[in-house]
Amino acid sequence: MKEATDILPIYKIEKSCILSNSGDFTIAFKAILPEIFSLSDRDCEAYHQAWVKAIKVLPAGSIFHKQDWFLSENFVADFDKANDNFLSRSSERFFNHRPSCQHSCYIYLTKKPHGRKPSSSAVSNILRKSLAPAQTVNPLLMSEFVDKAGQFERILHDSGFLTLHRLDDDELSGTADKAGVIERYCFLLGENDMPAIRDIHLKGEIRIGEKKMEIYTLADTDNLPAFCGSRINYEPYSTDRSKFSIGFASPLGQLLQGNHILNQYVFIGDAQKTIKRLEAKKLRLQSLSAYSRENAISRDAVNDFLNEAVALGRLPVKSHINIMAWSDDPLEVREIKNRVSSAMAAIDAVAKRETD
CATH class of the missing domain: 1.10.12 (Lyase 2-enoyl-coa Hydratase; Chain  A, domain 2)
Structure with missing residues (x-):
């Protein structure tokens, strides 16, 4: 058994940034996205172009990580909010305790140290001028990336499709009464769950406490869709004369049943x-x-x-996509593979189940 502090690559949280042991620093945002089924085909394309425009302002050596959480919960009615309005109270009563999907989205912008290379016999720490990367000891380099992150945030705000809220230290690390995003990710906690510590098992399977997890990735170019776009047709709502648009990756997100996390990474290198x-x-x-x-x-x-x-x-960028799905019900765990495979087939892709 190993302690999490011996494995976790996070060094500390400072000035609303996550600092890693390797010298990376990350700025995190919580995003409020458009509701599903609310965008037309033109809106989907404009929404997509807003993301592209925002990512282009990030400097070389950056990593864009969009993390979408989808948790199955029962809807809890808010009768105080409905007041004495008959229709509002009837609506709250109708949906009370019904199954629902809670969606939360987080954006992580990471800046890697310039020129960092994997450790080897040819490249050793003792041969460097400084053990610490330049950006961790030079406040100007960090300030430049914060400015770029601000431009990224402003471009998405100006698009009119979504809003971003930068996470502070407490929202990242958590408090005594509420788990932060790091603790939530490590122990698969809900947004309103109390902080809890669970054992993480990685031998033979991935299990966090009583929850068993399956990971599926788009691991090979042969398994990628033949066509990628900003939208696809949602057949249940489409007809021969009219097409109903949803986001291209919606089958992997809101339309995929069960608890899961959709991770999308974009690695921005030196284009030249x-x-x-x-x-x-x-x-x-x-x-x-x-x-x-x-x-x-x-x-x-x-x-x-x-x-x-x-x-x-x-x-030119590199990309990686994976789905982390879990359940504490053994019968539901068996259905995860079928659900994910069906969702991948909807976008003409093939998922690889990670077992090593």
Whole structure:
């Protein structure tokens, strides 16, 4: 058995930022998103472009992490809010104790230390001028990233689709009466749950207390959808003459039953270095295209990507998506795989169940 403090990469929380042992620092926001089924096809595209525009202002070496929590709960009526209004009280009474899905969204913006490399025999801490990364001891570098995060927040606010609230120290670490986002994530606590400590088992399975967790990822390019866009048609509400739009990833979020977390990561690197590396790859594939048709197809794909990146100002990034689903009911745990596989099929993707 190991203590969480020996494994957790978080060093401390200071000035509403999460500092890691590796020198990363993270700014967290809570986002209020548009309600499902409330956006038209044009709104979906404008909403998507607002995210793209906001992510583009982040500097190289940044990580954008959007974390959506979906928790199954019973609706609790607020009769005091309804006052003496007959219709309001009837509505509260009708939905009281009915199953519902509580959705909360968090945005994490992380800045990695510049030039950080994995530890090896060739790159050792004792060969560095300073053990601490430059950005952790230079307040100017941290201030610049905070300014970029402010621009990110303002762009999303100005879009009119969502609002962001920056989390303070208590909301990150929690208090004696309320769990913070870090504690909630470690022990799978609800937003209104009291702080609690649970054992985390990682041998053979992932289990937090009495809750067993399954993790599914989009791990290979062959498993990605053939087409990605800002929206898809929601068939139950669509007809031959009219199409009803929902967000492209909605089948993995609000429409997926059960307790789960949808994590979406975007890793922003040095765009010029990435394009230069792809140019070298294209030339290498060009020289090998005579030996294999696959090399010729890959060369054309890389060339099309480079043309689009230069002509339209695209930003090359890396991405990762995973779903963390859990339940304390053994029968429901067996259904998680079917639910996630069906949700992935709705966007023409294939999920990989993580077991190692």
